Amino acid sequence: MVRGAPAIVLCGVVLCACAAPVFAFGEYASRIVTPVEPFALAYVPSAQYLIVCQMSDGQAGRYRITAPGQTPQLEPMFTPVTAGDAVGIAWVEQQQTLYWLVETTTATGFAYNLLRTNLDGWSLTGSIALAAPADAVLGEMTYVPSHDAFWVADIANDRYLSFDRTTGARRSGEFYAPTRHRDARISYGLGIEYVPVGPGYFDLLVGTVTDQRAVRVIRVDLLGNEVGASYTLDFADQKTRPGWPAGLAYCRGLAGDFTVIADAQRRALLLFGTPAPEVFGLTAVTVAVQETEIGGGATAESIRGTFSWRNNGTYSSIVLEARDAASGDFATIATAQGGATTLAHELGREGRFQFRLTPVAATVRAPAALVDVRTAAGAILGITSLAGGVPAVQPFALALIDDGQTQTLLAANTMALSGTSVRRFRRTAAGALEPLASIAAPFAAGYVIVAMAWDSTRSELVWLGLSPARDFEAARTTPEGAVIAAGLPLIRNPFLQDQIGDMAYDARHDLFWVSAINRNAVCSFRRATDGASFVASSEALPLPSALPGEAGTWGLPCGLCVVPGAYAGMSILYAAMGQVPDNASFPQLGAGYVKRLVPLHVPQSGGPVVAGMPIDLEMATGSAGLRGMALSTRPALTAFFAAQDVAHLYEIRMHGEGPRFARGDTNSDGAINIADAPFLLAYLFSSGPAPACLDAADINDNGALNLSDAVALLRYVFGIPSQTPLAVPYYLCNTDPIADTLSCAVYAPCQ
Incomplete structure (x- = not known):
């Protein structure tokens, strides 16, 4: 079982709320670099110690910390863990005892025991077996004094279980993650922490199953009901997504409360401001999106979001801010009067957006509401895992075969294997993907399967591979993988001057488009006169480096698809593009920067131009490894993407509602x-x-x-x-x- 995160979707909108007098709620304050891989955390209020434990061997240490911004030294501790993994720790103040949740592997799954130590890590007598369900995979835990019980995250089932402190017996009071039934993609939670303020609350560290990392903190009452406060971790640490948030701890500092989150991948502790839970600004925040559409020539007036909320105080104004995708900073874009409950804003592109609504009072900046907005286009229609099955593949190239009756989707592994390398699926009338027999690639083992394209004119599948000698070769097969011709020269690349992204077939013009990532360009190829090999049909045509409504320089076309033009003799190219970082080394970039799906049309002269609003891919999928793509035009326009990092296929909607x-x-x-x-x-x-x-x-x-x-x-x-x-x-x-x-x-x- 892989460990990792759930987010909050309400009426199609992801909600976050609230801020504190010193720090805005969830505002990143500082970080502490730690020599261990922090997984589980516990806070000792009487000694103001933060205890940090790594999972693999239970190695632990502690920091004396009273406020964000400090740079304390790690004090080593003893650990009672001699076998298994330490997946959770919790401090019981009344007993002055630290409890360690240890996971060991059994013939049927996992067993869990509680070990007890003092503050220095010296073992105390005895251990307590937890009566965990057989299907449970437990993560971090927290202690609730009023119940004298532990609550533990059950990662496998998106629930939080309760166990008696003294006996380990399972208690009533368990609850499911509040996002579990809203979005099947959001089902990967690790951390849980008791917040000893007011009636008592839990903070849940949750995120998306697609990239297996926590991205949000949600606050609930002791029954698991949301109380309106949550915040995102995106862009938190130096305006980049944290690597692998695992545990969290609520700390009672000298100057105010704060939250610490363990980032195991970066070996860092991230400190966030924390509000008083009973203080809220705006609640019931929703956004209605109208006029959603993508396609050629889209205008800035195409998509409008209308924000609605309920006020819980008297404010002089309410500020709407938008987050810049490049810098991660928020900038004010509109202001409503203090008594207003709605505000409209033109979104300007398809996909997902992040906004912040902040009520401004006369003397204090009230808690903010962070809102993620998704338009109709860019919504995920389905996710298929390729990690299981035969063969288990890390998808790199995709192709969709549509003969007018049946649609077959092919997903190729990054490298050609000695046996089958390509998974096949039949797309049903309902849109589901039914597995078919896998096939072999027309390349020897060790070749990179760069791209595939369906030649609907000749009913052939055309393949592009990269040999170990760094030469590109083409091959032709039947839809079932039977080789028609192999070893066909297409592009020679001895000096790695070109990094090919994807290939797509244009049936209207009977040519193949190929994207070059390092050049931010496309070029076309035709069949040679012999009908078997391929020759260049055009020079490299530069792609736009600026996108409407987007900042920065764009390029890196990793994915490419074609909709044959039925109008005015034109075809539409869809290019999956990314934002080019400063001082980029192109051959090393690859798909990790893919963020937008951009519609383009190719005029009779010159390079392709933007033909519509881009679709946000980065925030929609949560994948950092989008690669090849395939496009389906029936029954509606949808795109399939290969997510190499998480071995998933995503199907993404590409149009709005209506005829x-x-x-x-x-x-x-x-x-x-x-x-x-x-x-x-x-x-x-x-x-x-x-x-x-x-x-x-x-x-x-x-x-x-x-x-x-x-x-x-x-x-x-x-x-x-x-x-x-x-x-x-x-x-x-x-x-x-x-x-x-x-x-x-x-x-x-x-x-």
């Missing part, structure tokens, strides 16, 4: 051309037939059909610059970003 159509195709013939303007003029002024999809004829998307639409369409068809270009969606099937009275009863090309 799908193409702006400008007024006669619904599947193309935007000279015939569409006369058709619209005839309807407006000569009693001609009405467009089957009125939205498609609303060229400027102002909710009305008139002469300005026909003029804008003519300008577009003849390539005349216009202040009113085609409104989204165009180039491909998608939804109307703006609600209006026009209907789209039927649009055959998108069905």
Whole structure:
């Protein structure tokens, strides 16, 4: 069983709340570097010691700490752990006793015992066996004096169990993680800590199962009910995500309370400000997202989020701040009056956003509410693990075979193996992935399987591999993996000047697009005249390095897919791109920086240009190793991503709600051309037939059909610059970003 985190999703919105007089609630204050790998923590209030224990051998030490910002020295301690792993520790003040939760492996699973020591780690007589359920995998624990009992995190079942301190018997009072039933992806919790303030609370350290690390602290009462206070750990330590948060401790300092979180991976203790639990600012915070859409030519007005909340005090104003993805800092973007309960804001792109709502009183900055917002596009539709099964793969390349009847998804391991290297799945009508027989790659063992693409024109699967000699080779197989041709030269790469990201087939133009990560470019290849090998069709075409509404320099196209253009002779490229860090060494970057899925179209001259709003991938998936991608156009536009770091397949939604159509195709013939303007003029002024999809004829998307639409369409068809270009969606099937009275009863090309 792998150890690691759950987050709070309410009405499609992840909520966090609250702040303290000295530190904002959950605001990162300082860090302490420690020589051990901190896993479990316990705080001794009478001595103001923080005890730190690592899991593997129970090695422990202690720090005397009274406030954030201090740099105390580690004092070594004895440990009673001679066998097994120390997964939790808890201090019982009344007994002046430190309890150690030790896990040992048995023939049927795990056994758990409590060992007792004094503050120096000297063993006391006897041990106590915990009556843990057979299916439990226990993590950190905490002690509740009013019940004389321990509560322990059961990682395997997203619950928190209670055990009697003296007998180890299981007690009533257990509860499940509050996020367990809201989002199946959020089910990986480690830490639990009793907060001895007011009636008593628990702080739960939770996170996402996808990257197996805690990312949030949630506060609940002793029955497991949320009390409105939580905070995220994202960007906490030097504005980067903590490595592996494990245990936590609530500390009663001299100047105020604070929380310490153990980051085992970075060997660090992270200190956060902690509020009084009974002090709240805004609660019941939700966000309604409207006009969600992606596709060609999206505008900044496309997506609006309306924040709603309940006030719990009198404030002079309420400030809305947005977090900058590059720096991690919050910046004020809007202010509402103190008595307001709603505030609207234009989001400007698809995906996930982080905002903070802070009520400002006359004398104190009240607790803030941190809110994660997800739009319709970018939502995860499904997750499939590839860690089990045969073969267990770390997915690197993906391909989707669609013959019009059946869709088959292929996921290749990073390296070609001596046996089967590629998992196959049949996509059912309901969207589920049913396993099929695995197949071998058309490369010798030791080759990197860089990319795969389905050639729908010839019903062949084209493969791109990297040999141990660092040469690229292509191969052709049947859908079932039978080799048609192998060892085909495509790109020679003796000096590692190109780092290939992905490959995609454009059926409309019968060519293959290949992305180069280090160049931030794409180039195309065609079949040679012999029909077997491949030749370059274009020079390297640079991709945009700036994205609408995004800061910094963008590039690193690791994933690539094509939607063959059904309109105006154009195809849409979707590139999975990342933000280029300063002083980047491109060959070493790879997929760890993939953050956005960007729609692009390729004009007749020049490089690809942005054709719509990017979709946030980083915060949607939680994966740091997104790699190859595949795209499905039916029954809706969705993308599959290979997450190499966690051996998962993600399916991500790529469009909003409502009928799908193409702006400008007024006669619904599947193309935007000279015939569409006369058709619209005839309807407006000569009693001609009405467009089957009125939205498609609303060229400027102002909710009305008139002469300005026909003029804008003519300008577009003849390539005349216009202040009113085609409104989204165009180039491909998608939804109307703006609600209006026009209907789209039927649009055959998108069905």
